[in-house]
Amino acid sequence: MKALEFDDVAVNLGGRTVWHGATFSIESGSIAAVLGSNGAGKSTLLKVVLGLIEPSHGSLRVLGEAPRRGNPRVGYMAQSRRADSLGSITARDYVGLGLDGPRLGWRRQADKSRVVAEALSLTGTTAYADQPLATLSGGQRQRVALAHATVFRPELLLLDEPLAGLDLAAQAEIVDLINLIRTSTGASVLVVAHDLNPLSPIVQGVLWIARRQVRCGTPDEVVNAEVLSDLYGHPIEIFTTAHGRRVIVGLEEELAHPHPHGHQHELDAPGEHHDDEPAHSHHLEEAYDEQTRSTT
Amino acid sequence: MSFWQLLSTSFVQNAFWAVTVVALAGGAVGYFVVLRRQAFAAHAVGHIGFAGAAGAVLLGLSPIFGLLVFCLGAGLVIGAAGAELDDRDAVVGVTLTAALGLGVLFISLYRGYANATYSILFGQILGVSSSDLRLVALLSVLVGLAVSVVFRPLLFASVDAQSAAARGLSVRAMSLVFMSLLAVTTAVAVQVVGVLLVFSLLVAPAAAAEVLTSRPLDALIGSMGLALLSGWVGLFLAVGVGGPVSFWITALASLAYLLARLRAGALARRARQPA
Numbered sequence: 271m272k273a274l275e276f277d278d279v280a281v282n283l284g285g286r287t288v289w290h291g292a293t294f295s296i297e298s299g300s301i302a303a304v305l306g307s308n309g310a311g312k313s314t315l316l317k318v319v320l321g322l323i324e325p326s327h328g329s330l331r332v333l334g335e336a337p338r339r340g341n342p343r344v345g346y347m348a349q350s351r352r353a354d355s356l357g358s359i360t361a362r363d364y365v366g367l368g369l370d371g372p373r374l375g376w377r378r379q380a381d382k383s384r385v386v387a388e389a390l391s392l393t394g395t396t397a398y399a400d401q402p403l404a405t406l407s408g409g410q411r412q413r414v415a416l417a418h419a420t421v422f423r424p425e426l427l428l429l430d431e432p433l434a435g436l437d438l439a440a441q442a443e444i445v446d447l448i449n450l451i452r453t454s455t456g457a458s459v460l461v462v463a464h465d466l467n468p469l470s471p472i473v474q475g476v477l478w479i480a481r482r483q484v485r486c487g488t489p490d491e492v493v494n495a496e497v498l499s500d501l502y503g504h505p506i507e508i509f510t511t512a513h514g515r516r517v518i519v520g521l522e523e524e525l526a527h528p529h530p531h532g533h534q535h536e537l538d539a540p541g542e543h544h545d546d547e548p549a550h551s552h553h554l555e556e557a558y559d560e561q562t563r564s565t566t
Numbered sequence: 567m568s569f570w571q572l573l574s575t576s577f578v579q580n581a582f583w584a585v586t587v588v589a590l591a592g593g594a595v596g597y598f599v600v601l602r603r604q605a606f607a608a609h610a611v612g613h614i615g616f617a618g619a620a621g622a623v624l625l626g627l628s629p630i631f632g633l634l635v636f637c638l639g640a641g642l643v644i645g646a647a648g649a650e651l652d653d654r655d656a657v658v659g660v661t662l663t664a665a666l667g668l669g670v671l672f673i674s675l676y677r678g679y680a681n682a683t684y685s686i687l688f689g690q691i692l693g694v695s696s697s698d699l700r701l702v703a704l705l706s707v708l709v710g711l712a713v714s715v716v717f718r719p720l721l722f723a724s725v726d727a728q729s730a731a732a733r734g735l736s737v738r739a740m741s742l743v744f745m746s747l748l749a750v751t752t753a754v755a756v757q758v759v760g761v762l763l764v765f766s767l768l769v770a771p772a773a774a775a776e777v778l779t780s781r782p783l784d785a786l787i788g789s790m791g792l793a794l795l796s797g798w799v800g801l802f803l804a805v806g807v808g809g810p811v812s813f814w815i816t817a818l819a820s821l822a823y824l825l826a827r828l829r830a831g832a833l834a835r836r837a838r839q840p841a
Contacts, residue, residue, distance in 0.1 A: 320732050340734015348728035355601050356725045360780045364725070371722030372733045374715055402780035418729065 271334050273298045273426050273458030274319065276484075279328035281314055287482055288314050290327065294477065294486030301452055301459040302475035302486075303466055307521075310479040312462045313349070316428045319460070320346055333425055340372065345424030345457070347415050349431045350408070357404025361414040364403060365389050368418035389421035392454060393447060409440030413447060420451055427451070427459045433468055441468045448472060466493065467515060493518075569806050578805055580699045581691045585797035585815075587706035588751075588758045589767055593793030594713045595751040596772030597786045598744055602724045605769050606655060607644050607745070610662035611752045612764040614640040617669030619686040619756070624676045629686055630701060633756055637749035640665060645745030646738070689760035689812040691801070702754045709751050713786075716743055721782050758797070759812040766812070767793050770819035774826035792822045 272295045280290035288311040296302050304312045317323040318330065321337040330336075333343050356364065365386050370379050379385070390396045393413045403411055412432055419427060429448065433441045449472040452459050463469055466476065466489065476492040478485045480501045485492050492498075493516060498506040506520035572578055599608045618636025619629035640661055647657045673683060685693065694702070713720075723730040723740035731737050748768075755767050775788035800814035 322731060340732075342733075344732075346729060346732035348726070348732070355603060358601065358776055358780060359721075359725055359782055363780075363782055367718070367722045367725070368729070371718050371730065372735050374719055376714060400780075418726075 271298050272296060272331070273300070273333060274460070275331040277329050279318070279325045279330050281311065281318060281323060282326040283314065283323070287326075289479055289482045289484050292328070292484040294484065296458060296460065296475060296486075298458050299452070299456055300474040301448065301461065301469075301472050302477055303469050303473045303489075304460060304462045304477045304479070305464070305466055306479035311482075312479055313430055315477070315479065315484075316346065316430055316460065316462065319426075319428060320344060342422060343425045345419040345422070345427045347419040347427075347429045347432060349434060350411060350415060358402055360400050360402055361395055361406070361417075362386060362390065362399040364414060365395075365399075365417045365421050368421040386421060389417040392420075392451065393417040407440075408435050409437075409443060412436065412440075412444050416444075416447060416451065420455065420457070423455060423457075425457055427457045429459065429461045431462050431464070433463055433465075438468070445469055445472055572805050576696075577692050577694075578801075580694045580696060581801055581811070582798075584691060584694045584699055584702050585758055585801050585811075586794065587703045588755050589771075589793040589797035590790050591706040591709040591713075591751045592755050592767035593771050593775075593790030594710060594786060595747050596768040596793065597775065597782075597789045598713075598720060598724060599748065599768055600772040600776050600789075601721070601782075602744065604744075604748075605765070607658050608748060608752065608768050609765065610644070610658045611637050611640050611745075611749055612756065612761045612768075613662055613669075614665035615749075615752055615756055616686055616761040617665040617667075617672065619761075620669045620672035620676065620683070623682045623686075624672045628698065629682070630698065630753060630757065633753035634750065636665060637753045638746060641745035641749030642742060645742040685760070686756065687760050687762050688810060689756070689758050689763065691758045691811045692804075694757060698757065702757055705750050705754050709747055709754075712743075712747055716740070717783075717786070720744060759815055763812045763816045766796065766816035766819040770816075770823045771796060774819075774823040777823070777826040777830045792819070796822060 274294075274296040276292045276294050279292040281288045292315075304315060306312055314323060318325055319332055319337060321332075321339040321341065332341065335341075366382060368389075369382060369385055387396070390399045393416050395410065395413045395417055398406060398410060403414060406414065416429075416432070419429070432444055432448070436444065445468055448459060448461065451457060452472075460477075461469060461473070466473070470489065473489060476485075476487065476489050478492050478498070478501065480498075481503065483501060485497060485501055487497075493508065495506055495508045498508070498518065499520075502521065504520065506518060509517045509519065511517065596608075599605060615633040615637040618632035618634070620632070621636070622629050622632025625632075643661055644658050676682070719730070719735055720740055720743065722733075723735055723737050724744075727737045730740070751768065752764055755764050759766050771792035772785075772789040774792055775785045778788055779785050796815050796818040800816075800818050801811055803809070803814045804811040
């Protein structure tokens with residue numbers, strides 16, 4: 271069974287086509303990154319899978335069934351917002367809401383304490399489980415959010431920018447945790463990100479959304495000069511560093527957005543040709559280092 | 567009449583039971599008012615209720631019917647229009663102003679308004695009749711039951727609307743449920759503390775409880791307990807010492823919030839100091 275199957279799916283929002291002709295499938299038990307510039311429709315894709323947005327054309331299967339709101343087999347982690355009322359409750363209570371929050375009534379799930387404790391333990395958040403979320407660091411909050419999204423054991427996990435706003439060390443920790451969740455629960459994972467670089471050790475597939483089109487394949491199949499040049503309609507070059515990272519040149523206009531943390535020191539590796547790039551060019555790369563990390 | 571004789575009179579007895587049920591309902595709904603950062607909506611619903619109460623008085627009805635109709639109407643408008651809007655404040659503000667204007671019109675049409683207006687604005691707890699009390703008690707119990715049934719989903723939608731929606735909860739429906747509960751609670755709380763001081767039961771105890779604990783159930787129970795304590799002690803002081811009941815309740819609830827903040831501040835300072 272495929273985790274996801276899209277057949278010629280198009281989405282309209284407010285009379286505008288977000289993307290169309292999306293035909294791809296995601297293997298069960300794999301991790302795929304969803305990439306593309308701001309406003310390309312990455313979060314929209316997650317909402318289509320969640321059944322919150324109806325496609326205007328085509329059909330899709332989620333874990334073999336039609337998408338429906340509140341499917342208990344699908345978990346979702348929204349982009350984090352720092353200033354909200356979530357901060358006033360404890361991590362343990364937030365994870366508990368992930369388990370039985372949607373249910374009305376007085377009755378509490380019999381094994382709730384144990385299941386919540388397991389989710390906290392799996393995500394390494396037990397130590398600060400009884401602190402209000404507002405007192406946690408960004409990385410700790412993301413770990414708790416992952417526990418919240420996985421506590422009911424979904425078979426498909428949709429993560430919207432879990433790495434946004436984190437420093438490189440915290441990003442690497444979250445990437446490891448996503449992989450741990452995949453291996454220990456067997457869930458398929460779709461991760462929306464701005465940068466493939468930190469995710470490349472764990473992803474098997476890439477969905478790239480640009481100019482209202484969606485391309486899917488292995489990282490090698492999608493993140494190459496031919497496919498991206500065709501997708502964006504103008505020449506795009508990809509330089510591979512000595513460490514196997516890929517630097518994409520030619521997306522300055524499409525990807526010109528503030529990036530929380532650049533990877534400047536990595537780009538200064540030998541073989542780089544970005545000295546003549548605009549000052550913000552370190553914001554623009556999507557790098558890829560499968561060779562270096564997949565062997566470890 | 568001595569203090570103890572006063573306590574056994576029927577109007578003080580009625581007041582005691584009214585304060586009890588209203589404080590429990592107000593404390594429970596108040597927790598969600600504070601959690602959802604909707605104090606302005608709570609404020610507005612109370613003032614909109616004023617127009618309803620003035621209209622009811624004009625028609626020769628008990629103010630609580632006007633309060634219920636106007637509070638519920640306003641609650642549903644605010645809940646429906648503002649569930650997913652960022653300009654929720656504007657929706658609340660416009661609804662509030664329109665209703666207050668109506669209230670002014672009703673009062674100007676009503677002759678001999680002074681007493682009725684005063685009791686709507688500042689509460690009339692010692693004038694609660696037995697029939698009023700029955701209605702107030704019934705509504706408060708219904709609010710309490712409803713809060714206990716929707717507690718988990720309402721909490722979920724209040725702290726993380728996006729995740730709740732992804733899990734199939736209707737955030738809009740939860741917003742409407744919450745505003746309806748707030749509307750009914752406001753209508754009954756106005757009987758005790760009046761339109762102007764409705765915050766003393768709806769916001770102050772809940773805000774204090776939220777400062778004291780991060781466990782939602784503890785905060786809910788704490789909020790109800792603090793509201794009850796403010797209500798009982800306030801009534802006791804008004805009978806024993808004198809002064810309006812609503813003044814005492816407001817003063818005590820505000821004091822509880824102040825003490826909770828001072829305690830949290832002291833704890834935070836201690837936590838920062840090296841051991």
